[in-house]
Amino acid sequence: MSTLPRIQRVLSIVFFSSIHIYSTGQNLGSSVKQLCDDTSGTAIRITSLSGKAVFSDAVAALQKAGSDGNEYGLMFGRDSSDSVIISKISTSGAINSSPVNIGFPGAFADAHNHPRNTAPSAGDIYNLIKLNKDHPAFDTRFTILANRTIYATVITDKQKADSFVTRYPPEQTPGFSPRFPEQQFNEFADLKSYLINIQNTDRTKADEIATAFMLDKYDSGVSLMLYVEQKRFQQIIVRELIDDRGNKTYRMELCTDN
Numbered sequence: 001m002s003t004l005p006r007i008q009r010v011l012s013i014v015f016f017s018s019i020h021i022y023s024t025g026q027n028l029g030s031s032v033k034q035l036c037d038d039t040s041g042t043a044i045r046i047t048s049l050s051g052k053a054v055f056s057d058a059v060a061a062l063q064k065a066g067s068d069g070n071e072y073g074l075m076f077g078r079d080s081s082d083s084v085i086i087s088k089i090s091t092s093g094a095i096n097s098s099p100v101n102i103g104f105p106g107a108f109a110d111a112h113n114h115p116r117n118t119a120p121s122a123g124d125i126y127n128l129i130k131l132n133k134d135h136p137a138f139d140t141r142f143t144i145l146a147n148r149t150i151y152a153t154v155i156t157d158k159q160k161a162d163s164f165v166t167r168y169p170p171e172q173t174p175g176f177s178p179r180f181p182e183q184q185f186n187e188f189a190d191l192k193s194y195l196i197n198i199q200n201t202d203r204t205k206a207d208e209i210a211t212a213f214m215l216d217k218y219d220s221g222v223s224l225m226l227y228v229e230q231k232r233f234q235q236i237i238v239r240e241l242i243d244d245r246g247n248k249t250y251r252m253e254l255c256t257d258n
């Protein structure tokens, strides 16, 4: 994502280290604006989709079905006249998984509910990258929480996404959702507990911030976007700030330039 020459990156590290370090892992040295500029086209595209009646129909159908506490999913595709269509909802009758019908005509996205108000999971992310590998048009997953929060997980750099899976292959126990490999799994869990216990962040927000941080730090090519005011998708950027005493603070920002 970063286009800063190496020398400039080094200078920005030296400059910040006298006060504090801004870090987003691989994107160290990139400004929030740069990160946002890289993905603004995607944010505009899915915001436009969210203004269509099919999108509100999909959200309403998933919220209604999901009120029984299970997970349901549906597909977004296109008919022969290029209009956006949605499939019927389907379920595997479980609280933490729902089927993806990649054969749905023109499939480019899916949506599923999270009855327990959790942010998109590592499993959601790995499955997105896996499906996208053979079906490049399918690049977006919407997650609808019971509390009405909506997220989009979107492939914003296919090459990086494919490389992420090679560099950090998921841990897969048969019958369970794929997880981050052990080191990243532990890092994610530690970050979440730091946010909850040290920064007094609520659980859902901690889940969201930790997920966005991991996606950025490990250069996943996948962006996490939040549906703000039920109007527009804005990418979540997380900065890690370290003060002179080594104390860390994680600060979330939303891209606004779309």
Ligand SMILES: [Zn+2]
Pocket (backbone or CB within 6 Å): 112, 114, 120, 121, 124, 143
């Ligand atoms: Zn999910």
